[in-house]
Amino acid sequence: xxxxxxxxxxxxxxxxxxxxxxxSFVQAKREKQSKEIVIxxxxxxxxxxxxxxxxxxxxxxQQLDAMIENYILEEISYREAKKMGLDRDDEIIRRRxxxxxxxxxxxxxxxxxxTEQQLKDFYKNNPAFFQxxxxxxxxxxxxxxxxxxDSTAKLRASSVLQQLRSSDSQRAPEKGDHFALQYDxxxxxxxxxxxxxxxxxxxxxxFKCHLHTWIGPVQSxxxxxxxxxLKRGDxxxxxxxxxxxxxxxxxxxxxRNDQNKKAFDELERKYIIRRPYLDTK
Numbered sequence: 247x248x249x250x251x252x253x254x255x256x257x258x259x260x261x262x263x264x265x266x267x268x269x270s271f272v273q274a275k276r277e278k279q280s281k282e283i284v285i286x287x288x289x290x291x292x293x294x295x296x297x298x299x300x301x302x303x304x305x306x307x308q309q310l311d312a313m314i315e316n317y318i319l320e321e322i323s324y325r326e327a328k329k330m331g332l333d334r335d336d337e338i339i340r341r342r343x344x345x346x347x348x349x350x351x352x353x354x355x356x357x358x359x360x361t362e363q364q365l366k367d368f369y370k371n372n373p374a375f376f377q378x379x380x381x382x383x384x385x386x387x388x389x390x391x392x393x394x395x396d397s398t399a400k401l402r403a404s405s406v407l408q409q410l411r412s413s414d415s416q417r418a419p420e421k422g423d424h425f426a427l428q429y430d431x432x433x434x435x436x437x438x439x440x441x442x443x444x445x446x447x448x449x450x451x452x453f454k455c456h457l458h459t460w461i462g463p464v465q466s467x468x469x470x471x472x473x474x475x476l477k478r479g480d481x482x483x484x485x486x487x488x489x490x491x492x493x494x495x496x497x498x499x500x501x502r503n504d505q506n507k508k509a510f511d512e513l514e515r516k517y518i519i520r521r522p523y524l525d526t527k
Contacts, residue, residue, distance in 0.1 A: 283321050285314055293317065348506070357502050360494065366486065368497045373483055375496050379435040381479040382452045386429060387422035389463070389470040396470075403463035403470045410460040416474050425468070433479070443467055453478065 293313045297305045305313065333339050360368065369376060389403040406421050419429040427442060434442075439449045444467025451464040451473060462472035486493065 283318055285318070289317070290314075357498050357505070360497050360501075365490070365493060365497060368500075369486055369493050372496075372500075376484045376489070376493065377481045378484055379437065380453060380481045381433045381435055382439075382475060383432045383434070383477040384430075384452060384473050384475045385417045385419075386425075386431075386474070387419055387472040388425035388429075388468065389472075390423040391469045393423075399470045400463050403472055407460055407462055407472050410472065416458075416476065422472070423469075448473070 290310075294305060294310065297309070297313065327333065387403075387406065389399040389406075391399045403422070406418075409421070410418060417430065419425070431438075431442075434452075436449060436453065439452060443449070446464075446466045448464045448466045448471060451461060452475060455461045455473075455475060457475045457478065460472050460474050463470040464473060465471075484492075
């Protein structure tokens with residue numbers, strides 16, 4: 247009998263049996279845990295906190311009971327969906343998890359407050375962050391495409407332009423069509439122009455063409471225009487002292503972005519990234 251127990255085959259079978267029992271025990275425990283939904287005080291606190299943030303008051307007992315039942319239903323649906331693999335190859339879920347990771351990484355990364363000298367150096371070395379936008383004052387004449395095609399409206403504008411260039415007029419909206427907004431604008435930034443006229447050629451014309459002369463026809467999101475530019479204000483660097491909090495916020499943003507990029511680069515080095523689409527055959 248002693249010889250039988252010392253046989254390698256018997257020992258292998260015993261080891262295999264023990265391993266099977268261990269794996270079965272672990273799987274059974276995991277399966278039990280996967281079917282267990284615990285509504286503890288922490289979960290109740292989260293449900294109450296979420297309700298209070300949204301509604302501004304604490305839930306009643308009936309509302310809390312309904313929230314608990316809804317959580318249980320949602321948790322069961324979530325687990326069953328994961329079992330079916332519905333979370334795989336889903337672009338929305340993938341993007342959402344990526345965003346949550348980025349938020350967590352940002353929250354965990356402590357950003358030290360800058361000293362006064364660091365803030366001044368940042369302001370001095372990054373003037374592009376703190377430039378006020380240029381502005382423009384102008385008057386325009388509008389030519390609508392509603393009563394004809396695009397080329398007709400542009401041709402009408404060109405004809406009026408020849409008349410205006412032989413006159414001293416700086417404002418003549420009556421020579422065009424009715425415009426729903428204003429005919430005269432002051433202190434307009436590029437963002438103002440985009441909001442009023444769209445991101446069209448009129449934007450570049452207003453900030454690049456000569457002053458005190460009629461120009462055009464230039465196109466907007468509405469149709470065609472002739473424009474008389476009265477004045478332009480150059481972009482300027484905002485003063486340091488009155489805008490210190492803006493500068494501090496920008497400093498923190500840039501520093502956090504740098505920290506996040508370094509952290510991501512560290513993570514990326516742990517992965518093998520293959521790009522077969524770049525292979526040329």
